[in-house]
Structures are given as structure tokens and as C-alpha cells.
Amino acid sequence: MRNPRHIRIESGELKKDYQASAEQAQSVADELTQGSPGVVVTVDDYVTEDLPTLPCARLWE
Incomplete structure (x- = not known):
């Protein structure tokens, strides 16, 4: 993976890290x-x- 980054998505109690x-x-x-x-x-x-890895990462390319 090129230039890997940490992404945290939060919405209320939901917290996901990828x-x-x-x-x-x-x-x-x-x-x-x-x-x-x-x-x-x-x-x-x-x-x-x-x-x-971010689910369905290819969709975000």
C-alpha cells in the first residue's frame, strides 16, 4: 500500500479504525x-x- 494512513470514522458510539x-x-x-x-x-x-484495511478500498481510488 502506498502512503498508508490511519483513518478513524466516528458517529455517536460507533468508532472504526482502518x-x-x-x-x-x-x-x-x-x-x-x-x-x-x-x-x-x-x-x-x-x-x-x-x-x-479499509473495506472496499478499491471503490475509493
Whole structure:
């Protein structure tokens, strides 16, 4: 994976952490925070080997 990033998606009690490429993470963050009140998406460099890959990551390329 090129430029892996940590992406955290939060909505109320739901908190999900994944790893994704920088481009995928930014695309997801842009899409989920547009017009979705209460959804918080954080992208950072805290990538660990145990983070699952973003589901359906190819859709965000």
C-alpha cells in the first residue's frame, strides 16, 4: 500500500479504525463529512500492522 494512513470514522458510539492509502483516506473523509452531521473522520499517521484495511478500498481510488 502506498502512503498508508490511519483513518478513524466516528458517529455517536460507533468508532472504526482502518488503514488506507493517503488518497483513499482523504476521499472517504471528504465524502463522509459532506452533509453528514455527527460524523467525524480523522486521518493521521498512526498506522499499525493490526489495523484492518479499509473495506472496499478499491471503490475509493
